[in-house]
Amino acid sequence: MKSKVKRKKVYFITVVIGFAICMVGVIFGSRLVFQRICERRTTPWSDLGTADDDEYRILIDAYKIKNQSNETVMIQAFDNTKLIGHYYEREKGAPLIVFFHGMWGHSYLDGVPIYRITQKHNWNLLLCDLRAQGDSEGEFSTLGVLEKYDCLDWVEWAQNRFGDKNPIFLMGVSMGASIVMMSSDLELPDSVYGIIDDCGFTSILDVIKQNKNKQISKYIPKNLFYTMLNVGTKIWGSFDLSDADACKALAHTDIPLLIIHGDEDMQAPVSMAYKLYDSCNGEKQLYIVHGADHAENYRKDPGGYEKIVTKFIEERIERKDD
Numbered sequence: 001m002k003s004k005v006k007r008k009k010v011y012f013i014t015v016v017i018g019f020a021i022c023m024v025g026v027i028f029g030s031r032l033v034f035q036r037i038c039e040r041r042t043t044p045w046s047d048l049g050t051a052d053d054d055e056y057r058i059l060i061d062a063y064k065i066k067n068q069s070n071e072t073v074m075i076q077a078f079d080n081t082k083l084i085g086h087y088y089e090r091e092k093g094a095p096l097i098v099f100f101h102g103m104w105g106h107s108y109l110d111g112v113p114i115y116r117i118t119q120k121h122n123w124n125l126l127l128c129d130l131r132a133q134g135d136s137e138g139e140f141s142t143l144g145v146l147e148k149y150d151c152l153d154w155v156e157w158a159q160n161r162f163g164d165k166n167p168i169f170l171m172g173v174s175m176g177a178s179i180v181m182m183s184s185d186l187e188l189p190d191s192v193y194g195i196i197d198d199c200g201f202t203s204i205l206d207v208i209k210q211n212k213n214k215q216i217s218k219y220i221p222k223n224l225f226y227t228m229l230n231v232g233t234k235i236w237g238s239f240d241l242s243d244a245d246a247c248k249a250l251a252h253t254d255i256p257l258l259i260i261h262g263d264e265d266m267q268a269p270v271s272m273a274y275k276l277y278d279s280c281n282g283e284k285q286l287y288i289v290h291g292a293d294h295a296e297n298y299r300k301d302p303g304g305y306e307k308i309v310t311k312f313i314e315e316r317i318e319r320k321d322d
Contacts, residue, residue: 046059107129113305168191208229257284267294
């Protein structure tokens with residue numbers, strides 16, 4: 001009888017110890033995943049010497065944009081984080097495009113396509129550095145949870161600077177596109193005429209779930225990585241990734257939306273573009289670029305890209321003026 005009780009006690013202790021070890025492992029792993037995905041880092045630009053012709057031209061333009069005369073703008077986000085943007089004025093009273101780069105990207109590099117388009121049409125451009133990236137402050141990215149409010153802060157800056165009649169368009173690439181869509185159900189003013197999404201995703205959690213690889217990292221299976229990121233953001237960042245969902249936001253907006261997406265996007269599958277389109281409650285357009293992987297839409301179809309973006313902006317302005 002005593003031996004039976006003893007065995008149960010040993011079994012119970014073993015289970016408790018095993019559970020504790022698993023919990024420590026998950027917490028430790030979530031810290032590593034949080035560091036990898038969210039914490040500030042410096043991402044170098046591609047090497048000009050190894051770039052192909054298209055990439056070389058974009059890199060050269062990015063360096064020119066960086067060195068082009070512009071106004072460095074600093075605003076304070078709702079949580080006192082200092083955010084930096086670079087403003088290029090072509091004509092007073094012209095439409096303003098507020099652009100957000102991709103995750104761990106660069107506003108100058110990701111902004112080359114829209115810089116070229118706005119320069120051609122004498123539209124004004126604001127290239128924004130996301131929090132914890134570029135020249136903006138912040139220790140970690142919240143993958144859209146707080147960035148959508150940063151987007152609202154930039155719109156408020158634009159209104160204060162240019163007045164409430166100056167047309168504003170929000171645009172982003174990759175995570176920057178997701179952020180502007182996530183902001184669409186906030187209290188954006190009527191001066192926001194439209195949103196342009198270049199290869200945005202529904203949410204970062206969906207990106208992980210829909211990744212075709214069984215492993216996101218070398219050592220962690222996809223399902224475990226998903227759990228650890230979800231846990232890690234709550235423990236180490238104090239934010240919940242369920243609050244970063246572009247589809248939920250689009251379901252509550254009437255701001256016109258243009259979606260540009262590649263049908264060979266391996267990071268944000270083209271199915272996400274259709275899901276975003278179906279979720280949008282307002283006026284919407286979908287432009288699929290054949291053969292384009294993630295963030296390759298402009299490189300694969302520069303003429304079509306420029307045409308659809310220009311048409312979207314011009315039509316929104318004409319309708320508002322009527």
